[in-house]
Amino acid sequence: MVEDFRARVREWLTAHRGAAREGFAHGDIDVAGARHFQGLLHKAGLTGLCWPTGSGGQGLSEQHQRAFDEVTAEFDLPTEPFTIGLTMVGPTLLEMGTPAQRDRYLPPMLRGEEIWCQLLSEPGAGSDLAALSTRAEPDGDGFVVTGHKVWTSRAQWADLGVLMTRTGSGAGTARHAGLTMLVVDMDAPGVTVRPIRDMAGREVFNEVFLDDVRIPAGRVVGERDGGWAAVMAMLAHERSAGGAQLRASATAGVVRRLIDAVAARDVGHRPEVRQRLAELYVRDRALELFRARLDQETVAGRPAGQRGSVAKLAWGGLDRLVADVTSELLGPDVVAWLPESEQDDGVDHEHWARTVCVALSTGIAGGTDEIQRGIVGERLLGLPR
């Protein structure tokens, strides 16, 4: 059954390579093309694979999802704009959203009609998220929100965001108790998005300013003042087997591409090159097998829980290794890159340069390596604080 499904996915993706390409422009995402491609995936029954059918999903098994991720790693797909929605917000709404919220938000998320972002971090609150100061003041049957968020990935494309706000006093132990998660329309009056350019030349994340933004009461995810539980659930999904799976597939695609690029340069016979590629392959396979194990245990009723932090640490390390090996083996091609339109040597300089530049971010985004090590030490190994 899963093998039939795998074959169907490969056949469909091969037939729709052209549509996938239209989701990219000049090495980055073309949002309209990406939305169109996501709509095609949905029509083909290839979105929300493990979600319940009542919420627009396909009701399939984790093994189907894994087969899908493995096949998609072989293709360049413009699905990045939908990952926050599909892998973090969607599962959180399935877990703690109201029926009305699930009906309203999940189907358009699956169809690629609504892109989501996560408005958590602030200039004074990253690892220590409970220090956040964006305030949601009660106003009639809703809230008025004022604050400043930062590092909000893809906010410039987003239609909707999950927004962490302070509704309680924030004093002492009430820090965690007084938080509320809200859904905000990114085009609501008072929301301003300002892109931040990163060192790879991309505008991936943004600052978001909220000035007296009105949000209705029906937009609370989970409990009012109980947003800590909602955000912990969302971060667990981000670091979970599903998140690890997604990232591992993306990295597996890069590893394969690097092996091909090296082979094309006729240096694959050198012992030092072979050694580095073998090291990369082994680490990639180890992560792959670890995630397969987490999958199987999840299916058997033992969710990954905090072990998602182990997976996140592993893929952060793998991304850095990919960057090191890429720099060593491709040399100047990685640093001296021209825009795609100005190169004529057939080498995808921009792709490799960006691979190296963004590698460090895996160990920061979604909770830094130090924070993951703290979780592993204290909650998995039972070490003292």
Ligand SMILES: Cc1cc2nc3c(=O)[nH]c(=O)nc-3n(C[C@H](O)[C@H](O)[C@H](O)COP(=O)(O)OP(=O)(O)OC[C@H]3O[C@@H](n4cnc5c(N)ncnc54)[C@H](O)[C@@H]3O)c2cc1C
């Ligand atoms: C590519 C990328 C995308 C991102 N996307 C989003 C997004 O979409 N939405 C969003 O809200 N945020 C996003 N972020 C922000 C990210 O969640 C934060 O950068 C991260 O949580 C760290 O917070 P900080 O930057 O404030 O660093 P800080 O928390 O100030 O940490 C600084 C340093 O101190 C260390 N440190 C802090 N506390 C501890 C501790 N208790 N023990 C040990 N070491 C500690 C950290 O590990 C780090 O090395 C993104 C970040 C990146 C890089």
